[in-house]
Amino acid sequence: MISVSQALRIVKRETGTLPSETVILSRALGRVLAENIAADSDMPPFDRSQMDGYAVRSNDVKNAPVLLTIVGEAAAGRGWHEKLKPGQAVRIMTGAPVPSGADSVQKIELASESNETVRIQEPVQRGKYIVKKGAEIRKGTILFRSGQIVDEKMIASLAAFGYARVKVGQRPSVSILSTGSEIVGIEKQPGRDQIRNSNSVMLKALCEHAGASVKILRQTGDDLEKLKGVISKAARHGGEKSKIQTPKSKILIMTGGVSVGKYDLTKAALKDLGAEFFFEKLRLKPGKPTVFARLDNSLVFGLPGNPVSAAVTFYLFVRTAILQMQNASETGLPSGHAVLESPAKAAAERDTYLPATLATDSEGKLVATPLRWHGSSDFVGFANADALVSLARGSASKAGDVVKILYL
Secondary structure (H helix, E strand, O other), rough: OOOOHHHHHHHHHHHOOOOOEEEEEEHHHOHHHHEOOOOOOOOOOEEEEEEOOOEEHHHHHOOOOOOEEEEEEEEEHHHHHHOOOOOEEEEEEOOOOOOOOOOOEEEEEEEEEEOOEEOOOOOOOOOEEEEOOOOOOOOEEEEEEEEEOOHHHHHHHHHHOOEEEEEEEOOOOEEEEEEEEOOOOOOOOOOOOOOEOOOHHHHHHHHOOOEEEEEOOOOOOOOOHHHHHHHHHHHOOOOOOOOOOOOOOOOOEEEOOOOOOOOOOOHHHHHHHHOOOEEOOEEEEEEOOOOEEEEEEEEEEOOOOOOHHHHHHHHHHHHHHHHHHOOOOOOOOOOOEEEEEOOOOOOOOOOEEEEEEEEEEOOOEEEEEEEOOOOOHHHHHOOOOEEEEOOOOOOOEOOOOEEEEEEO
């Protein structure tokens, strides 16, 4: 058996990167940037009013109340482009450019207008209610760097600075194969001793969230020769034929059949096909029998059939490979620390990852509560998890101890 950290080093060592491609902005969400994003102008591009009110010279209103002559109006997208003179004011709306000569804005609540004059009721400090040109960002400033994942909060900035098309890492192609004669499709009523194929759709969602292009293959029963045929086709030809031809698979994910039982055939099939194995047993709970190999040009992950084990090993290893293929700067789950709500214990020989919920207590501390679940087949319990509590093998932690967490 090897450690989780050793396994991660091997996955990173064996995983290459794909070329970049250019996509329209509306398709960039969730993709990994392959270029630095820089501001093509100052922001704001002009001195901008923060209020509806009147653009004035602060010296003109220092002895307020005073009357000023209204000489124009500035609205968002339609400025007043003359120079303000002493004794004058310009009616101005939020977001409008502040005219030359004005150095402050008095809000509309402290002014009264009549017959093209305005009575300013109170003085206003120089610069008040004005955002100066370039105060938010200067032209040429790097906003986001290559390797960052584009999220919802970044879209407005990309649009504002003219990135109608964005260079991103190419999507890895992933094929998912569930094995086992007990598995039936999710649309079917399971017969005696059967279960629905929940792993494939779960892994598809996880892969797509990490940026991959995914195909679910037809599940395969416990037949070595049939399994070898499906694996070979998936690894060498990109999976089953369809109307839309997909590129050769870069990653093949298999669930089930990786343990040591009579009908655990995944490793035997891969070995018969000549796969190169990098690891096949980990000091990890859940996920001890996880397999990582290469067959032709495809990386192959053999994940345990129990849903929680499959999810945990996906988060630790497959997600890392998918993001590395896209040249992401960070490939691991975001981590942090939390206070344990109740005692937790690791397996004697294996690093342990416990699903947990997160909450903030009355003192503002982040508290992790390990879920009461019924083992690695309890996908219903796992659905409530916010994080994984990471415990080193052989360790035990008390309620109140600070532990490492990985955010899901």
